[in-house]
Amino acid sequence: MIDLGDKLSTLLAIAWLLPLLGFVIEVFGGYWGSRKSKAAANLAIGCIATGFLCSALALWMWGDATGWTALAAAHGEHGTTDHATQTVFSGSFYTLADFGDLHLSLDYYIDSLTLAMFVMVTFIATCIHVFATGYMAEELVDDYVDHQVHTHDGGHFHRPGRFYKFFSYMSLFCFAMLGLVLAGNIFQVFIFWELVGICSYLLIGFYVERHSASTAANKAFIVNRVGDFGFIIGLMILWTSFGTFSFGDRDLGEGKKQAGLFSMVARGEHGEFATTNHGQDVVLKTFDDHGHLQVPAETDSTRKTIAYTLLIVAGLGVFGGCVGKSAQFPLQTWLPDAMEGPTPVSALVHSATMVAAGVYLAGRFYPVFVPEVLLTIAYVGCITAFVAATIAIVATDIKKVLAYSTISQLGYMMLGLGVGGWAAGLFHLITHAFFKSLMFLCSGSVIAGCHHEQEMTKMGGLLKKMPITALTMLVGVIAIAGLAIPGLYVRFYWLWILPVPYPSIVSPEALPGAYALALSGFHSKDAILATGLAFENLNQVHFLLFLIPLLTAGITSFYMFRLWFYTFLGKPRDQHLHEHVHESPWVMTGPLVVLAFFAAFCAFAGEEGNLFKMLSHSQPAHVAHGFDGSHAGSVSLPDHDAIHKSHSTAGNAALLAAFIGMTISYLIYGKGVVDPDDIKRQAAAVHGFLVNKWGFDDLYDAMFVKPAHVVAKFAAAIDKFVFDEILHTFVRIGIVISKWDRKFDEGVIDGFVNMMGNSTHSMGLGLRNAQTGSIRQYVTFIAISVVTLFVLLFALYPSG
Amino acid sequence: MDQLGPNPFLFIGAVLFVCGVVCMTTKRNGIGVLMGVELVLNGASLNFITFSKFTPLGLDGQVFSLFVIVLAAAEAAVALAITLNFYNNHLTIDVDRGDELHG
Numbered sequence: 001m002i003d004l005g006d007k008l009s010t011l012l013a014i015a016w017l018l019p020l021l022g023f024v025i026e027v028f029g030g031y032w033g034s035r036k037s038k039a040a041a042n043l044a045i046g047c048i049a050t051g052f053l054c055s056a057l058a059l060w061m062w063g064d065a066t067g068w069t070a071l072a073a074a075h076g077e078h079g080t081t082d083h084a085t086q087t088v089f090s091g092s093f094y095t096l097a098d099f100g101d102l103h104l105s106l107d108y109y110i111d112s113l114t115l116a117m118f119v120m121v122t123f124i125a126t127c128i129h130v131f132a133t134g135y136m137a138e139e140l141v142d143d144y145v146d147h148q149v150h151t152h153d154g155g156h157f158h159r160p161g162r163f164y165k166f167f168s169y170m171s172l173f174c175f176a177m178l179g180l181v182l183a184g185n186i187f188q189v190f191i192f193w194e195l196v197g198i199c200s201y202l203l204i205g206f207y208v209e210r211h212s213a214s215t216a217a218n219k220a221f222i223v224n225r226v227g228d229f230g231f232i233i234g235l236m237i238l239w240t241s242f243g244t245f246s247f248g249d250r251d252l253g254e255g256k257k258q259a260g261l262f263s264m265v266a267r268g269e270h271g272e273f274a275t276t277n278h279g280q281d282v283v284l285k286t287f288d289d290h291g292h293l294q295v296p297a298e299t300d301s302t303r304k305t306i307a308y309t310l311l312i313v314a315g316l317g318v319f320g321g322c323v324g325k326s327a328q329f330p331l332q333t334w335l336p337d338a339m340e341g342p343t344p345v346s347a348l349v350h351s352a353t354m355v356a357a358g359v360y361l362a363g364r365f366y367p368v369f370v371p372e373v374l375l376t377i378a379y380v381g382c383i384t385a386f387v388a389a390t391i392a393i394v395a396t397d398i399k400k401v402l403a404y405s406t407i408s409q410l411g412y413m414m415l416g417l418g419v420g421g422w423a424a425g426l427f428h429l430i431t432h433a434f435f436k437s438l439m440f441l442c443s444g445s446v447i448a449g450c451h452h453e454q455e456m457t458k459m460g461g462l463l464k465k466m467p468i469t470a471l472t473m474l475v476g477v478i479a480i481a482g483l484a485i486p487g488l489y490v491r492f493y494w495l496w497i498l499p500v501p502y503p504s505i506v507s508p509e510a511l512p513g514a515y516a517l518a519l520s521g522f523h524s525k526d527a528i529l530a531t532g533l534a535f536e537n538l539n540q541v542h543f544l545l546f547l548i549p550l551l552t553a554g555i556t557s558f559y560m561f562r563l564w565f566y567t568f569l570g571k572p573r574d575q576h577l578h579e580h581v582h583e584s585p586w587v588m589t590g591p592l593v594v595l596a597f598f599a600a601f602c603a604f605a606g607e608e609g610n611l612f613k614m615l616s617h618s619q620p621a622h623v624a625h626g627f628d629g630s631h632a633g634s635v636s637l638p639d640h641d642a643i644h645k646s647h648s649t650a651g652n653a654a655l656l657a658a659f660i661g662m663t664i665s666y667l668i669y670g671k672g673v674v675d676p677d678d679i680k681r682q683a684a685a686v687h688g689f690l691v692n693k694w695g696f697d698d699l700y701d702a703m704f705v706k707p708a709h710v711v712a713k714f715a716a717a718i719d720k721f722v723f724d725e726i727l728h729t730f731v732r733i734g735i736v737i738s739k740w741d742r743k744f745d746e747g748v749i750d751g752f753v754n755m756m757g758n759s760t761h762s763m764g765l766g767l768r769n770a771q772t773g774s775i776r777q778y779v780t781f782i783a784i785s786v787v788t789l790f791v792l793l794f795a796l797y798p799s800g
Numbered sequence: 801m802d803q804l805g806p807n808p809f810l811f812i813g814a815v816l817f818v819c820g821v822v823c824m825t826t827k828r829n830g831i832g833v834l835m836g837v838e839l840v841l842n843g844a845s846l847n848f849i850t851f852s853k854f855t856p857l858g859l860d861g862q863v864f865s866l867f868v869i870v871l872a873a874a875e876a877a878v879a880l881a882i883t884l885n886f887y888n889n890h891l892t893i894d895v896d897r898g899d900e901l902h903g
Contacts, residue, residue: 776826
């Protein structure tokens with residue numbers, strides 16, 4: 001019998017590694033293969049779809065083995081579950097390196113969150129891959145003409161189609177994202193974090209010849225570096241203080257265990273740490289020889305402590321990485337620009353998965369975050385949600401509206417996590433992934449139908465032309481706006497065999513376990529707002545953490561319906577464009593329908609539903625009890641009962657806000673009671689401010705880009721006038737020396753050699769005259785020479 | 801003959817030698833030059849024989865003169881062949897015409 005942990009890790013590893021295999025085959029096969037072949041797309045879909053099947057199977061096996069206790073455990077009493085069955089599996093795939101105490105390895109950490117993320121990512125990625133085969137079909141040519149790139153001679157840029165490249169990047173991205181989710185230690189998370197970043201860079205800059213695309217890719221990459229800087233600081237603190245990167249406990253054999261990060265900072269009954277040094281230092285827990293987690297005695301030489309402030313800094317550092325990746329305030333500026341990539345990329349990378357990685361990490365790393373860090377997270381999320389939502393009101397590019405709404409919703413998730421709603425934030429992460437990828441694909445369908453026109457001001461009246469796209473988009477819009485039908489309540493009965501709820505409409509009086517009939521967004525937003533309200537009740541001073549999200553909920557509803565009305569209702573604004581619009585082929589609308597179904601029903605039954613219970617099963621143990629920080633001068637976190645009590649108030653308020661937003665939107669853009677242009681003129685200053693994105697880009701331009709340019713210019717000047725001059729002087733000296741050397745060579749060396757040659761030559765010329773060719777002369781010479789020799793002989797040696 | 805001593809023979813040898821040399825230097829006819837060479841060789845042979853007779857050299861001188869005769873015969877054969885070829889090329893055996901290799 002194979003261990004369940006091994007089975008799960010093997011299945012998820014297959015799901016994780018298949019896209020990598022796909023990437024390798026696609027990138028090489030595509031390079032040598034035909035540009036018109038769809039093989040790359042089929043392979044990519046095959047890999048990711050198989051990954052989905054593996055993930056789903058793993059989820060089912062996990063649920064089966066744990067007897068679906070996760071689903072049976074009712075909301076609020078989760079903290080008391082006994083640990084008879086193991087539900088969290090951690091282990092190691094491969095050891096990368098051991099440097100002294102530093103153990104770097106590829107680990108896995110599997111709990112219900114990992115499984116839910118795996119299923120969600122692979123499922124959405126499969127849908128988007130299928131959609132992309134239709135959307136990217138125009139790249140299936142040997143000679144692709146990019147109409148947005150102008151060459152110097154006034155023509156358009158020509159290049160070979162890059163269909164295979166698109167799918168290979170997508171596969172690599174899926175590999176990176178799944179690796180990030182599966183990662184069992186924070187260092188491994190960092191590796192895949194960067195890999196996700198590089199895939200995002202490649203995909204944003206897919207149309208690299210377009211200046212805007214390459215700039216956007218650079219911007220995304222550089223802004224993410226800022227966040228990653230914080231991440232690295234966090235990693236360093238964690239390593240120096242904890243001595244391990246691993247999330248889960250590591251089995252050292254012989255019954256000994258090394259505590260992972262989560263065990264080391266495990267909280268007590270009331271969410272408190274074991275402290276020493278008058279509460280300034282936190283004592284890290286370890287396993288004793290019997291495998292029990294305990295606080296080591298003061299005399300223990302292996303006892304480790306960490307200063308509480310250092311714990312705050314570490315948490316803020318890691319959260320800094322999340323801020324960059326999830327486009328939170330103040331690093332949110334890269335995401336709207338990232339819409340330069342093809343629309344399927346926006347759907348997969350910049351709405352549903354990659355930007356969700358930041359939220360996922362914040363959730364995964366939750367046990368290490370202290371209340372002060374959580375408060376920062378909450379405020380950052382709150383500001384992000386509000387700022388992005390206001391900008392979305394005035395955006396006219398259909399993809400930009402969705403981009404800002406993504407930022408805003410990510411802010412919601414962070415807010416949910418920050419105010420103590422661990423499951424609420426991650427619940428919203430999953431539901432948002434479905435409806436946002438749906439809406440991005442719908443916008444892709446619209447853009448493809450409108451021949452790459454993205455400005456909503458030129459659309460309008462598309463409902464009849466593209467009904468499937470319009471209706472699926474409407475599902476997404478209702479979901480994100482958080483609309484529900486008030487007064488209509490549904491009660492769920494649970495069948496014993498199947499973990500499927502059995503709905504039946506009941507009267508509002510039957511309250512426990514009864515919820516309004518609504519799409520997914522209502523439930524998750526409701527959960528966040530309820531947590532926000534409960535938090536506000538405990539910490540009156542932070543009342544903004546409930547009011548601003550509530551206001552934002554109304555704004556969200558407003559701008560999402562504005563987008564829908566603008567695009568699909570009313571009269572066509574551009575008659576020429578409107579005539580050529582066509583509904584997309586089935587390969588594109590099919591995924592829309594599937595995603596619309598899940599966007600509507602994935603959160604079925606809200607907090608009584610399977611998804612939420614499944615997620616809350618992985619909730620860190622101390623969260624359910626809340627935290628009373630009033631005596632320590634820090635913030636308090638609400639417990640589950642408090643959240644539960646504030647549910648109906650928060651839910652009703654959110655619903656009201658959403659309805660108001662929708663109504664205003666309908667009046668302005670649907671019925672045309674007020675001309676939007678009039679409002680624009682009336683509030684020109686506000687409009688300009690919002691169109692200018694609150695001036696963040698200008699601010700960063702003035703604060704960082706311009707100074708960087710000044711420094712760069714200064715450095716360039718130093719290079720040019722100092723270093724170049726020094727080099728030039730050396731070169732000039734060299735030239736002078738060479739000239740002299742040349743003269744020496746030419747005058748002396750060459751002269752000597754030539755003189756030798758010339759003298760030999762002239763001697764030869766002189767001797768030449770002796771060679772008369774007359775044989776008689778030679779004989780005469782010989783005779784005379786002989787006689788002369790004899791005469792000389794006798795003259796010199798007379799005695800003989 | 802013993803009373804005569806070597807001098808008359810050496811004198812005749814010298815005369816032959818000088819005649820040969822003069823013949824080589826003055827004759828333009830290739831055959832004439834050959835004849836001069838023969839005279840020089842015979843003058844030298846006569847010297848060998850003379851010294852063979854009047855000195856303790858013994859038979860060595862005579863053997864050498866025999867070698868010279870053989871050599872002269874061989875040389876004559878080669879030289880005549882050269883002369884024939886020379887004639888083939890120049891239609892004359894005037895040695896002054898064969899100065900193509902002059903400097």
